Amino acid sequence: AGDARDLAATAATLEELEGLLARFESCALRFTAKNLVFADGNPQARVMFVGEAPGADEDRVGKPFMGRSGQLLDRMMAAIGLDRTNAYVGNVVPWRPPGNRNPTPQELATCKPFIERQIALADPDILVCLGGVATQALAGTKDGILKSRGRWFPYRTDKREIRLLATLHPAYLLRQPLQKRLAWRDFRALRAALDAGRP
Numbered sequence: 651a652g653d654a655r656d657l658a659a660t661a662a663t664l665e666e667l668e669g670l671l672a673r674f675e676s677c678a679l680r681f682t683a684k685n686l687v688f689a690d691g692n693p694q695a696r697v698m699f700v701g702e703a704p705g706a707d708e709d710r711v712g713k714p715f716m717g718r719s720g721q722l723l724d725r726m727m728a729a730i731g732l733d734r735t736n737a738y739v740g741n742v743v744p745w746r747p748p749g750n751r752n753p754t755p756q757e758l759a760t761c762k763p764f765i766e767r768q769i770a771l772a773d774p775d776i777l778v779c780l781g782g783v784a785t786q787a788l789a790g791t792k793d794g795i796l797k798s799r800g801r802w803f804p805y806r807t808d809k810r811e812i813r814l815l816a817t818l819h820p821a822y823l824l825r826q827p828l829q830k831r832l833a834w835r836d837f838r839a840l841r842a843a844l845d846a847g848r849p
């Protein structure tokens with residue numbers, strides 16, 4: 651993971667980072683995935699959403715949140731005035747794990763320097779972690795997502811400290827639709843934070 655970190659640090663732009671990942675061979679997932687799934691949306695945006703890992707639809711298209719979870723995410727974002735022109739979207743792991751299993755701790759560790767660099771280069775004001783995997787990877791908490799959701803964590807990039815909001819993953823909300831009221835609270839808090847930060 652040390653060399654992945656040194657490598658990721660050499661990327662001066664998001665395009666360079668994507669290029670590095672396209673040539674990176676130290677994560678086994680890349681050999682079973684069809685496509686690298688790097689990002690979607692506007693890297694200039696003030697808010698960045700980070701999910702877990704691509705599924706079959708994302709693997710086919712090469713962009714994050716393209717399937718049913720993505721459709722729900724788009725509706726939740728739209729409810730607070732966000733879409734992929736004013737938000738940036740990525741995943742902690744940029745290749746689909748076979749059969750949509752969870753990424754292993756080793757795969758997460760290998761990929762982490764790249765998502766951290768991606769966040770630093772996009773430099774959003776607010777980072778939203780979708781689900782427990784992204785939250786545990788980036789917020790520095792071991793708490794489960796039902797405990798950490800709705801909480802704001804400090805997130806340090808090499809440039810500055812920004813705020814990280816943990817919330818529920820849309821795939822979970824598809825299975826547990828009654829929990830959408832919790833996600834809705836988080837999205838309203840996100841909207842308020844974006845409004846408060848506007849000059």
Ligand code: URA
Binds near residue numbers: 704705715717719821
């Ligand atoms: N779930 C995720 O975490 N990310 C995607 O891109 C799609 C589904």
